[in-house]
Amino acid sequence: MAAPRVSVVGGGLAGLMTTIKLAEAGVPVDLFSIVPVKRSHSVCAQGGINGAVNVKGENDSPEIHFTDSCRGGDFLAHQPPVKGMCYAAPGIIYLFDRMGVTFNRTPEGLLDFRRFGGTLHHRTAFAGATTGQQLLYALDEQVRRHEAAGLVTKYEGWEFVGTVRDASGRCVGLTAIDLRSMKPKSFPAAAVVMATGGPGLMFGRSTNSIINSGSAAAAAYMDGADYGNGEFIQIHPTAIPGMDKLRLMSESARGEGGRVWVPKRKGDDRPPKSIPEGERWYFLEERFPKYKNLVPRDVASRQIHNVVVDMGLGIGGTMAVYLDLTHIPRETLKKKLEGILEIYEKFTGEDPCDVPMKIYPAVHYSMGGLWVDYERTSEGFLNLSSAKNQATNIPGLYAVGECDYQYHGANRLGANSLLSCVYAGQVAGPAVLAYLAGLQAPDTTPASVLESAEQKWVARYADLAKREGPENPYQLADELGKWMLENVTIVRHNAKLQETDAKLQELQERWHKASVLDHGQWANAPLSFLNQLWNMLHLARVVTLGALARDESRGAHFKPDFEKRDDVNWLKTTVASFAPEGPRFRYDPVDVSLYAPVERKYD
Amino acid sequence: MARQTIELKIKRQDSPTVSPRWEEFSLPWQPNMNVISCLMEIRKNPVTKQGQKTTPVHWESSCLEEVCGSCTMLVNGKPRQSCTALIDPLGDGVVTLEPLTKFPVVRDLQVDRSPMFDALKRVKAWIPIDGSYDLGQGPRQSSAEQEISYAFSRCMTCGCCMEVCPQYNDASEFIGPAPLAQVRLFNAHPTGRMNAQERLVQIMGVGGIVDCGNAQACVEACPKEIPLTEAFGELGRQTTILWLQQLFGK
Numbered sequence: 001m002a003a004p005r006v007s008v009v010g011g012g013l014a015g016l017m018t019t020i021k022l023a024e025a026g027v028p029v030d031l032f033s034i035v036p037v038k039r040s041h042s043v044c045a046q047g048g049i050n051g052a053v054n055v056k057g058e059n060d061s062p063e064i065h066f067t068d069s070c071r072g073g074d075f076l077a078h079q080p081p082v083k084g085m086c087y088a089a090p091g092i093i094y095l096f097d098r099m100g101v102t103f104n105r106t107p108e109g110l111l112d113f114r115r116f117g118g119t120l121h122h123r124t125a126f127a128g129a130t131t132g133q134q135l136l137y138a139l140d141e142q143v144r145r146h147e148a149a150g151l152v153t154k155y156e157g158w159e160f161v162g163t164v165r166d167a168s169g170r171c172v173g174l175t176a177i178d179l180r181s182m183k184p185k186s187f188p189a190a191a192v193v194m195a196t197g198g199p200g201l202m203f204g205r206s207t208n209s210i211i212n213s214g215s216a217a218a219a220a221y222m223d224g225a226d227y228g229n230g231e232f233i234q235i236h237p238t239a240i241p242g243m244d245k246l247r248l249m250s251e252s253a254r255g256e257g258g259r260v261w262v263p264k265r266k267g268d269d270r271p272p273k274s275i276p277e278g279e280r281w282y283f284l285e286e287r288f289p290k291y292k293n294l295v296p297r298d299v300a301s302r303q304i305h306n307v308v309v310d311m312g313l314g315i316g317g318t319m320a321v322y323l324d325l326t327h328i329p330r331e332t333l334k335k336k337l338e339g340i341l342e343i344y345e346k347f348t349g350e351d352p353c354d355v356p357m358k359i360y361p362a363v364h365y366s367m368g369g370l371w372v373d374y375e376r377t378s379e380g381f382l383n384l385s386s387a388k389n390q391a392t393n394i395p396g397l398y399a400v401g402e403c404d405y406q407y408h409g410a411n412r413l414g415a416n417s418l419l420s421c422v423y424a425g426q427v428a429g430p431a432v433l434a435y436l437a438g439l440q441a442p443d444t445t446p447a448s449v450l451e452s453a454e455q456k457w458v459a460r461y462a463d464l465a466k467r468e469g470p471e472n473p474y475q476l477a478d479e480l481g482k483w484m485l486e487n488v489t490i491v492r493h494n495a496k497l498q499e500t501d502a503k504l505q506e507l508q509e510r511w512h513k514a515s516v517l518d519h520g521q522w523a524n525a526p527l528s529f530l531n532q533l534w535n536m537l538h539l540a541r542v543v544t545l546g547a548l549a550r551d552e553s554r555g556a557h558f559k560p561d562f563e564k565r566d567d568v569n570w571l572k573t574t575v576a577s578f579a580p581e582g583p584r585f586r587y588d589p590v591d592v593s594l595y596a597p598v599e600r601k602y603d
Numbered sequence: 604m605a606r607q608t609i610e611l612k613i614k615r616q617d618s619p620t621v622s623p624r625w626e627e628f629s630l631p632w633q634p635n636m637n638v639i640s641c642l643m644e645i646r647k648n649p650v651t652k653q654g655q656k657t658t659p660v661h662w663e664s665s666c667l668e669e670v671c672g673s674c675t676m677l678v679n680g681k682p683r684q685s686c687t688a689l690i691d692p693l694g695d696g697v698v699t700l701e702p703l704t705k706f707p708v709v710r711d712l713q714v715d716r717s718p719m720f721d722a723l724k725r726v727k728a729w730i731p732i733d734g735s736y737d738l739g740q741g742p743r744q745s746s747a748e749q750e751i752s753y754a755f756s757r758c759m760t761c762g763c764c765m766e767v768c769p770q771y772n773d774a775s776e777f778i779g780p781a782p783l784a785q786v787r788l789f790n791a792h793p794t795g796r797m798n799a800q801e802r803l804v805q806i807m808g809v810g811g812i813v814d815c816g817n818a819q820a821c822v823e824a825c826p827k828e829i830p831l832t833e834a835f836g837e838l839g840r841q842t843t844i845l846w847l848q849q850l851f852g853k
Contacts, residue, residue, distance in 0.1 A: 020735050035663075036720060038760055039671040088737075097741030100730040100792045102753040109743035128753055133670050137756060141729035148724045180709060209665040243633065244640040244686075245667045335750070339757075343668050346687045426735075474647045474659075517649060518658040522618045523710035526646070526659055 004190035004436050005030055007174055009160045009216060011037025013132075013421035014401025014428075015195030016139035021429020023146040027436070030187060031143070032155045032176050034211055038140045041197050041209040042421065045132025046340055047116060047252035048124035049096075049418040051089030055106070055113055060121040062087040067595050069416060072118040072296050073367070073409025074555035074565060075597040076229065076573070078590055080376035081389075081406050085416075085423040087381065092422050093125045099138040102127050104336065114336070115255045116414040118296035118602075124415040129250050130339040135418055159528060160216045163192060163223045163397060164453040171396035172445040175457045180523050182465075184457035186450040190439065191396045191432045194220055195425070198366040198402040202540045203489070204481020206363035207239050207248040217370055217403040218535035221542070225392040226371035227576045227583075228405030230539070231546030234412055234556050235490050237300035238323050239362035240347055246362035247347060249323060250340050251414040253357075254293040256332070259324045260284050260304070261356075262313045269316035272356045273326070283307050291602040298411045298556040299602060301361040305490045308360070315358060324356035363489060365417060367408040367556065368543070370399035371575055374406070380594045382427060387434035389427045398432060400424035405573075410555020464530050465521075469513035473530050476507055476514060480533075480540060488544050492559050497548040501541060508537050542576045542583045549585060550574065567597055606632045609690055610652070611641060613660055614701040616708050623708075626660075627652040627697075638678055638685035638700065639664055660700075661711035669826060672759030675766075676712045677701040682766040684826055685712075703766050719760050722782035726805045730795045742793035755788035755834065757827045764821035764831060776810030780821040780831050783812060787834035790841065803838075803845050812838045 006022050008015045011033035019029045033040065054060040066086040070079060097103060097111060103125050104112040113122040127134035146152045157179045164173035164186050173188040199214020200206035221227045238253065238260075239246040254260070261280045268275065284303060285292045295303075304321055308314035315321060325333060325341075330353045333341060344352050371393065375386035382389055390398045390406070400421070407420040483503050487496040511534055517526040552566035553559050572587035609630045616623040629652040630644050639662075646659035664674035667686040674685045679699050690698065706714035744752075764780040765771050771779040786802045789795035806812045815835050822831045 017735075024734060035665055035671075035673065036716075036760075038720070039665050039673050041666065041671075043670045043759070044666050044668065091737035094740050095732075095735060095737065098730070098732050098738065098794065100756075100789065100795060102749050102756045105744055105746040105749045107746065109745050127756075130670060130757060133759070134753075134756055141723075142732070142735070144720075144724055145727075145729045145731065148727075209671065210667060211665045242667075243635050244637060244643060247668045339670070343670075346669065347689070349692075472647055474643070478647070517646070520617060520658065523661055523713065525661055 003028060004439070005188070006191050006193065006432055007032060007187060007189035008193045008195060009174065010040070010195035010197060010401065010403070012040035012042040012195060012197055012401060013136055013139060013418060014425045015193070016136070016143050017422050017425025018193050018195060018400055018428045019152060020139065020142050020146065021426060022432060023151040025429065025433055027433070029152045030155060030189065031152055032158045032160055034157065034159045034179065036156045037143070037154065038137065040136060041212055042136040042418070043133040044207070044209060044248060045418050046129045046248060046250035047255065048114065048126035048131045048415045049093060049135065050116065050123050050413070050415040051093040051125060051419065052086065052121070052123055053090045053093065053111065053113065055110060056122045058121050060123055062089065064121065065089065065123060068119045069413055070409070070595050071598070071600055072413040073411050074600055075409060075571065075592055076232070076554060076590060077407060077409030078374065079592055079594040080380050080382055081374050083380050083594055084382040084427070085407055085420060088423055088426065089419055092419065092426070096135055096138055099142060101134045101138045104128065114252060115294060117251050117254070117294045117300070118413040120291070124252070124255065126252065126336070128339050129252055129337045132418055160196065160219065161457055161531065162219050162453070163394065164450055166445055166449055169395065171394050173450055173453070175453050177457070177461065177528065179528060182461065182521055182524050182527060184454060184461055186454035188445060188450055190436055191398060193398040193400060193428055193432065194370060194403055195401045196403045199536070199539055200363055202480060202536050202543070203363040203484045204478060205242070205244070205246050207236055207246055210245065213532045213536055214539050215532035215535040218539035220370060220392070220397065220399070222535065222538055222578045223394070224578065225394050225397060227368065227542050228371035229368035229574050230542040230576055231550055231574060232367035232410050232556050233363060233489065233543065234297055234365040234367060235301040235361045236297055236364035237304055237361050238359040240344060240357070241320065241360055242347060247343060248364065249344065249357060249359050251297070253323060253325060253337060253340065256336055257325070257328050258293065260293055260321055261324060262307055262315060262321050266312055267317045272322055281313070288603045295602045296411055296413060297364070301490055302558060304361055320358040320360050322356040323359045325352055326354060326356055361490060363485065365412055366402060367405065367410060367412055369403045369405040372399050372404045372406050376591070384427065384430050385434055387431050387438060389431040390424055391431060391435070396435065398428050400428045410557060461527065461531070465516055465519060465527055467514060467516040467530065469515045471510050471514040472517065473514045473526060473533050476510060477533055477536070480504070480507055480537065484540060488547055490558065492547050492557065493561065494548055494559070497544055501544050501548065504537055504541050504544060511537060538578070545583055546574045546576060546585065565600070571597065606695065608632055609636065609641060610697040612697050612699045613711070615660065615711050618710060619708055626657060636690040638688040638690070638698065639667060639674060641690065661713055663713040670759060672761035675703060675761045675763060677703065682763040682824060684761065687826070703762055705766050705771060706762065716760065716762050719762060719765065719779070719781055722778050723785060725778070726782050726786050727798070727802050728782065728785040728789055730789060730792060731798055732794070744793065748791065752788055752791055754829055755784055758784060758829055759827070761826065763824040763826060767820040767824040769818050769820065770814055770816045775814065777814040778806065778810050783815070783838060784829060784831050784834045787837055799841065800845060803842050806838065807842050807846065812842055
């Protein structure tokens with residue numbers, strides 16, 4: 001009997017960590033990624049990774065990290081996975097240190113930590129301001145080591161298009177398309193782990209890489225995997241506005257002392273340095289004297305929106321506020337924030353050490369994602385030998401990283417994403433092993449199952465490759481992005497959400513009249529995009545209709561008409577399941593047994 | 604008069620086996636555009652300057668903030684990331700886009716840089732940890748050491764240094780600047796140092812460090828200002844010591 005192989009889809013932090021855990025246990029892994037894994041979106045994470053190592057004499061602890069995270073997420077996350085993650089965090093940071101990540105150091109040579117939003121503790125380990133890149137490279141190197149040893153086979157430049165299922169519904173493989181030959185192929189796998197990241201592209205421009213279409217997770221959803229808390233989309237308060245994308249300006253800029261302000265006088269367009277202190281309004285510091293500029297992201301984004309849109313106080317009447325680092329010595333900034341300052345300068349031509357940066361909120365992260373299970377212990381941790389952890393409702397299909405919904409509730413705290421990706425990978429590895437151990441006969445899938453899955457996709461792409469029509473898929477995507485950005489982000493109104501859903505259905509109609517633009521058979525990106533766009537439109541409805549249904553405000557989900565959190569009716573997980581006519585929703589209870597919900601206040 | 608249009612000339616090639624051709628595009632000027640936003644505009648209306656319908660231009664990109672290394676191409680003849688290639692600073696002339704020349708073309712502006720990743724395998728660019736278990740803290744390092752290593756660890760395998768290196772070409776077996784610099788990085792790490800020899804032997808023979816012609820073009824081209832030539836000096840020293848040790852049987 002051949003050893004069971006496992007497929008991991010996605011080579012960011014979560015996928016690579018899962019791969020390492022499986023390879024270490026001797027399980028061969030097929031690793032699929034649309035890009036060389038070293039170019040995955042994890043590289044974009046800047047500020048750091050959280051872990052309560054408590055090096056600054058602040059009496060920090062994993063328990064405080066846990067309660068900060070629950071409160072930061074407005075109590076929508078199941079607490080045992082969050083607790084498990086926070087307690088594992090210091091060990092995860094040490095592991096990366098052993099892998100050679102060039103974390104910043106204290107004078108004594110220990111790991112340095114900085115402050116991030118939603119906490120009062122120095123809890124964030126960092127490597128300059130390119131921490132995600134550095135962590136990804138560390139895992140990429142370890143996976144390359146397993147690849148060189150023959151345990152990992154990479155399929156880079158392959159795109160996941162669907163699951164392969166046996167007669168009982170169990171996931172027994174996947175179909176992927178080679179983005180060069182444009183040929184779909186089915187691969188057998190004893191289990192499949194989705195690690196495919198977030199759906200930022202449905203909002204057009206965001207801080208996400210443009211490969212983050214969410215299409216793979218949407219494909220799993222359309223294959224029957226449930227999708228949890230889709231309406232919870234994080235808007236990062238500080239991004240650099242741009243034509244092609246909104247580039248992140250890390251929260252670490254505020255962690256290192258950056259101050260957010262606007263001129264007090266409406267339309268004041270004097271150069272920022274010539275505006276005297278007394279004529280500046282540091283609105284976050286004034287409104288939140290305790291957390292100041294380091295309130296959680298949802299709070300900061302709403303405040304900036306309020307000051308700019310409702311009060312009309314954007315810089316010189318524009319959609320921007322200042323993020324000011326100019327009071328901090330240049331050498332300190334270079335040491336701790338170099339990567340992001342360099343990016344700001346390259347794109348705007350201004351040196352943020354000399355001139356305050358102009359920033360505005362942007363779509364950043366999806367707390368929602370594929371619904372996954374877990375098994376808790378009586379102490380409230382995860383039972384790490386359970387096959388249930390990170391398992392979707394489809395047997396044999398797992399999900400980790402931003403494409404799962406598990407760890408962040410209604411709002412993610414800064415520097416918890418790298419942590420959750422790595423932790424989910426660490427948990428998924430043993431969970432898949434437990435699942436494999438429970439399989440009766442792993443290699444009994446009839447070849448016909450794989451063949452018919454492959455034929456289905458060959459036919460699908462043959463059809464798409466012929467498409468002619470008046471619509472351009474990239475223009476349809478533009479429209480999708482504009483509608484989602486305007487109506488399904490910081491402030492949500494039911495009437496607008498309804499209109500947006502109608503628009504999404506119109507776009508689905510028009511998608512059928514879209515041209516493929518290129519009838520070639522080699523490296524045909526529009527062909528791949530046409531398929532992605534279909535999936536994106538379905539997932540956009542999950543986000544929009546989930547938001548429409550939830551008549552309360554919680555974390556990143558804010559409705560002016562329902563301003564308060566409503567625990568009686570809405571302390572519930574949104575679970576969407578696919579139907580061709582539109583998502584069906586159910587609402588599950590949330591395990592809040594470890595830390596009872598309290599009012600969320602940061603002032 | 605304010606600028607009205609952006610003129611682009613793009614080298615197109617439908618597949619690795621066919622000949623390249625040039626196409627011209629003219630787009631309405633908008634503020635703050637970069638090369639990638641131009642390519643995105645073209646695919647929304649793939650028509651050449653001459654009014655001919657064509658296919659969207661094929662290129663590789665991901666993060667658009669110069670940390671993923673995907674979108675390297677020749678912009679007006681110079682290898683760089685097309686995301687940070689802002690249009691206005693390029694001047695009013697035609698913007699020329701071509702694929703890198705040192706790697707096989709996949710299609711249009713996308714090339715196959717897998718030789719760079721293979722080289723990372725060859726030089727064993729990793730720390731051979733005992734396992735991904737919780738085995739306690741890593742080794743202490745001074746802030747000064749960290750700063751030097753951090754510079755090398757920012758290499759995003761973008762290929763600019765390989766493109767400009769006169770020694771890296773079809774006729775030579777030279778491994779190229781980027782993977783060499785990674786040897787420098789891992790050999791400096793307190794744990795990585797234990798396996799320094801294994802990496803050094805990979806770069807001591809043909810195609811190794813001695814094939815570097817010290818043209819210093821790489822360090823000029825690196826978008827992350829990685830001190831590549833300093834690394835090669837250090838590696839020259841390390842390999843010489845190892846060679847002497849081997850010579851005298853130590």
